[in-house]
Amino acid sequence: MSAPKKPEVVIIGRPNVGKSTLFNRLVGKKLALVDDQPGVTRDRRMGDAVIAGLHFTIVDTAGWEDEDELSLPGRMRKQTEASLAGADAAIFVIDARAGLTPLDEEIARYLREQEVPVVVVANKAEGKAGESGAMEAYALGLGEPLAMSAEHGEGIADLFGGLWPIIGAKAEEWEEAQDAARAEVEAMDEEDRPSGPLKLAIVGRPNAGKSTLINRLLGEDRLLTGPEAGITRDSIAIDWEWTDPKTGETREIRLIDTAGMRKKRNVTEKLEKLSVADARRAVDFAEVVVLLLDATQGLEHQDLKIASLVLEEGRALMIAINKWDVAEDASKLFNGIRGALDEGLAQVRGLPLLAVSAKTGKGLDQMLGAAFELRDSWSKRVPTSALNRWFDDALEANPPPAPGGKRIKLRYITQASTRPPRFVIFGSRLDLLPKSYERYLVNGIRAKLGFDAVPVRVTLKSPK
Numbered sequence: 528m529s530a531p532k533k534p535e536v537v538i539i540g541r542p543n544v545g546k547s548t549l550f551n552r553l554v555g556k557k558l559a560l561v562d563d564q565p566g567v568t569r570d571r572r573m574g575d576a577v578i579a580g581l582h583f584t585i586v587d588t589a590g591w592e593d594e595d596e597l598s599l600p601g602r603m604r605k606q607t608e609a610s611l612a613g614a615d616a617a618i619f620v621i622d623a624r625a626g627l628t629p630l631d632e633e634i635a636r637y638l639r640e641q642e643v644p645v646v647v648v649a650n651k652a653e654g655k656a657g658e659s660g661a662m663e664a665y666a667l668g669l670g671e672p673l674a675m676s677a678e679h680g681e682g683i684a685d686l687f688g689g690l691w692p693i694i695g696a697k698a699e700e701w702e703e704a705q706d707a708a709r710a711e712v713e714a715m716d717e718e719d720r721p722s723g724p725l726k727l728a729i730v731g732r733p734n735a736g737k738s739t740l741i742n743r744l745l746g747e748d749r750l751l752t753g754p755e756a757g758i759t760r761d762s763i764a765i766d767w768e769w770t771d772p773k774t775g776e777t778r779e780i781r782l783i784d785t786a787g788m789r790k791k792r793n794v795t796e797k798l799e800k801l802s803v804a805d806a807r808r809a810v811d812f813a814e815v816v817v818l819l820l821d822a823t824q825g826l827e828h829q830d831l832k833i834a835s836l837v838l839e840e841g842r843a844l845m846i847a848i849n850k851w852d853v854a855e856d857a858s859k860l861f862n863g864i865r866g867a868l869d870e871g872l873a874q875v876r877g878l879p880l881l882a883v884s885a886k887t888g889k890g891l892d893q894m895l896g897a898a899f900e901l902r903d904s905w906s907k908r909v910p911t912s913a914l915n916r917w918f919d920d921a922l923e924a925n926p927p928p929a930p931g932g933k934r935i936k937l938r939y940i941t942q943a944s945t946r947p948p949r950f951v952i953f954g955s956r957l958d959l960l961p962k963s964y965e966r967y968l969v970n971g972i973r974a975k976l977g978f979d980a981v982p983v984r985v986t987l988k989s990p991k
């Protein structure tokens with residue numbers, strides 16, 4: 528059986544309607560030329576696109592572009608036919624401001640004859656300008672047109688809504704195959720000490736400064752930054768090397784960037800939920816996650832939500848307060864956040880908390896140094912002898928209760944796995960062990976065995 532394929536979506540439309548702009552928006556790179564001159568796109572380009580966790584290959588065709596004639600030259604038609612042949616869906620772009628043209632109708636006629644499902648996008652519909660154009664596009668007979676602005680990133684949620692019913696199942700199948708392959712690799716090095724690149728994800732609300740931070744780290748203007756929220760593409764991985772100024776050692780890092788959990792802002796609630804799912808996926812890749820806060824905003828409920836999600840996934844978490852260069856009343860802010868974290872995230876105490884500035888570069892080397900250290904403890908294995916020595920002491924200092932006069936027996940503990948650390952405690956009558964006693968043991972593991980800031984899992988087991 529061959530491996531599942533990623534769905535393929537072709538962008539079609541006459542020149543200058545915004546195909547390249549849409550392509551760039553979906554791929555998240557400034558790959559294609561965008562120009563007011565019609566026909567500037569020459570090649571058929573392919574890219575990896577993702578909208579809120581929906582992955583597909585996007586193809587931008589030059590197929591209709593070279594001639595201004597109304598009829599389609601045979602050669603061009605062939606090229607477009609070729610790209611439609613392998614496609615699971617087509618996005619047919621029209622210009623909502625310009626209205627329908629004879630060429631649009633010609634293309635529509637052609638598309639109606641094809642098998643491939645079509646989503647009609649009325650582009651350049653930001654503001655009110657495109658409303659009538661979008662309505663007009665009903666006449667193309669290809670279903671409900673989606674009003675969008677590729678340039679301003681509006682209507683992406685609707686595009687998702689249009690594509691999902693067509694390619695969602697195939698995309699999920701593909702993703703499951705990816706997950707399975709990944710799990711296989713992970714199972715192989717499960718027991719190893721951390722080696723290979725540090726897999727690091729930067730998450731946070733829109734405008735926290737994630738793109739700016741990544742640009743700063745990479746020393747290149749690789750991501751777009753700007754005051755508008757949600758400008759980053761959905762999820763990417765970048766490999767690079769960092770030299771620790773403290774040791775002079777060069778270390779590898781694989782950076783995973785998420786677009787952040789977008790709060791409402793031209794984005795429907797549906798997309799908001801999906802982008803949390805998207806970040807969850809990026810978190811799946813990561814060993815260490817940096818939650819970036821904005822010093823001018825402080826810690827909000829949404830931040831705690833993201834933090835809990837990261838910890839639930841068993842990843843190592845650290846918090847960086849960004850924009851420290853413009854922080855007011857710095858020490859009060861820092862202590863306030865420290866307190867709110869310890870209170871809001873009872874499952875982990877003393878998460879690494881740092882102040883940074885993506886703008887000036889302050890604190891970034893410390894942040895990366897701390898991330899490597901955090902990965903070490905997250906990956907640490909405690910020798911069984913040391914573990915049981917601690918266990919005996921803990922039981923002696925505070926013996927388990929004896930409900931109904933019969934003591935609950937805890938016999939021994941082992942560390943079942945690392946990354947995150949998991950422990951199994953064997954004993955009898957374990958179903959009667961109070962939660963508070965379990966917490967006592969978990970806190971002990973954290974404090975006494977060097978797992979302070981990492982999520983620790985403990986399971987109780989009765990031998991059969």
Ligand code: GDP
Nearest residue numbers: 542543544545546547548561562651676677678
């Ligand atoms: P293509 O020839 O179909 O690939 O079109 P391009 O992507 O090159 O875009 C043509 C022109 O339309 C460029 O000047 C873009 O900046 C502009 N454009 C693209 N999308 C939008 C949009 O959503 N709104 C507006 N107002 N202009 C857009």
Ligand code: GDP
Nearest residue numbers: 733734735736737738739752753850884885886
């Ligand atoms: P993202 O949406 O989370 O990726 O945030 P961006 O990287 O786009 O940044 C949002 C805004 O915050 C931009 O205007 C940045 O210039 C600004 N910004 C980011 N980092 C800093 C910083 O360390 N200090 C200051 N003063 N501004 C920053």
